[in-house]
Amino acid sequence: MDDLNxxxxxxxxxxxxxxxxxxxxxxxxxxLAQMLQCKxxxxxxxxxxxxxxxxxxxxxxxxxxxxxxxLCVEGDITxxxxxxxxxxxxxxLVSKLMGMELQGEEFGEMETSALKEIGNIITGAxxxxxxxxxxxxxxxxxxxxTIDMAGAILSVPAIExxxxxxxxxxxxxxxxxxxxxDGFFILVPDxxxxxxxxxxxxxx
Amino acid sequence: xxxxxxxxxxxxxxxxxxxxxxxxxxxxxxxxxxxxPQTKIGGLAxxxxxxxxxxxxxxxxxxxxxxxxxxxxxxxxEAGAKRSxxxxxxxxxxxxxxxxxxxxxxxxxxxxxxxxxxKLKELKIPILAQDTGDSYGRTVIFYPENGDYVIRSVGRxxxxx
Numbered sequence: 001m002d003d004l005n006x007x008x009x010x011x012x013x014x015x016x017x018x019x020x021x022x023x024x025x026x027x028x029x030x031x032l033a034q035m036l037q038c039k040x041x042x043x044x045x046x047x048x049x050x051x052x053x054x055x056x057x058x059x060x061x062x063x064x065x066x067x068x069x070x071l072c073v074e075g076d077i078t079x080x081x082x083x084x085x086x087x088x089x090x091x092x093l094v095s096k097l098m099g100m101e102l103q104g105e106e107f108g109e110m111e112t113s114a115l116k117e118i119g120n121i122i123t124g125a126x127x128x129x130x131x132x133x134x135x136x137x138x139x140x141x142x143x144x145x146t147i148d149m150a151g152a153i154l155s156v157p158a159i160e161x162x163x164x165x166x167x168x169x170x171x172x173x174x175x176x177x178x179x180x181x182d183g184f185f186i187l188v189p190d191x192x193x194x195x196x197x198x199x200x201x202x203x204x
Numbered sequence: 205x206x207x208x209x210x211x212x213x214x215x216x217x218x219x220x221x222x223x224x225x226x227x228x229x230x231x232x233x234x235x236x237x238x239x240x241p242q243t244k245i246g247g248l249a250x251x252x253x254x255x256x257x258x259x260x261x262x263x264x265x266x267x268x269x270x271x272x273x274x275x276x277x278x279x280x281x282e283a284g285a286k287r288s289x290x291x292x293x294x295x296x297x298x299x300x301x302x303x304x305x306x307x308x309x310x311x312x313x314x315x316x317x318x319x320x321x322x323k324l325k326e327l328k329i330p331i332l333a334q335d336t337g338d339s340y341g342r343t344v345i346f347y348p349e350n351g352d353y354v355i356r357s358v359g360r361x362x363x364x365x
Contacts, residue, residue, distance in 0.1 A: 052212065052213035052214050052252075053212035053213060053215065055213070056228065056229065061228075062228035062229035062343075063228050063229055063343060065358060068300075068301075070300075070301045106359075144301040144302055145301075146300050146301055146339070147358075148229075148231070148300065148340055148341040148358055149228070149229035149231075149341040149343065149358060150229060151213070151228050151229020151230065151231065151341065151343075152229045152230060152231030152232075152298065152300060152340070152341020152342070153231060153300060153341070154229075154231070155213070155229075155230070155231030155232045155233045155252070155300065155341075156231060156232060156300050156301060158213060158214075158252065159232055159233070159252050159253060159312050162214065162252045162253050162267055163253065163259055163261075164261060165261055166214065166263075166264050166267070
């Protein structure tokens, strides 16, 4: 794995992520629709390779308040995954899931737990897709949730990517029910896991 | 008219009074602010990782606490600041997510803080104040004019260290 860094693994891994983006977002949409018991549409997901500096801009500014759901992954591959969405979009999903309007600005215990569940289901949909296309066993940990500035949340996956290069790979998906929301999905396998994923797909 | 200079992730910028320098939404990264009170030359480094020697791909020297701080000091000296007068303040290094299994990456905020302190000590630059750790993001603004380091967080009162 001497020559493996994000710059040269990118092209092939990009294709993998595109495929994963399509299938994963499709599954996530179905899961969301079932959970919310309404119709949910999605646009074709976009896979992006960004400089760290461009990240905040994509989310609408480094200081934009986002909800980030973060899980560790174990099994045949190890690493972490994150799902991010704007705080207002998160509130919308939670109120819909709970069948009531949220009171106040902050998320209470119930709302937090509902949001973790949403994150669990969405990231689970992506991980299942990855597991299916690679035939690798992937087990997610219990989700951790934080609501804070986009830049601060993104520092976590950015640092993980930072050990490999100066860019970050993410999948952007737009979900629509009666409300358009942007979801960002970031998968950070560790170095050996990149190779395992590519090998499993016959790309190495 | 004074200018507010923005520093991105894994980046650093110099500035001279009356200008100020800022970085938005620091999470586990650390914002290392240094100034020379006499010339009022200052700078801010947004470091992501503690140690450049632990990573093979370490071309971007701004990214690491050890090389980033050394480069900031070098550039400040080039601009006319004197190392012997320099003082520093640091902020950031939060642990954004609470996990039970505390592996190295999860603790990276704390390690960034430790590495920044060690590098500043090695360069003999005293640390006048720090606001680090905890679990929330910070936007910081540094004023080389008087050394004020303003810290803003979500749902918290602004503070100046």
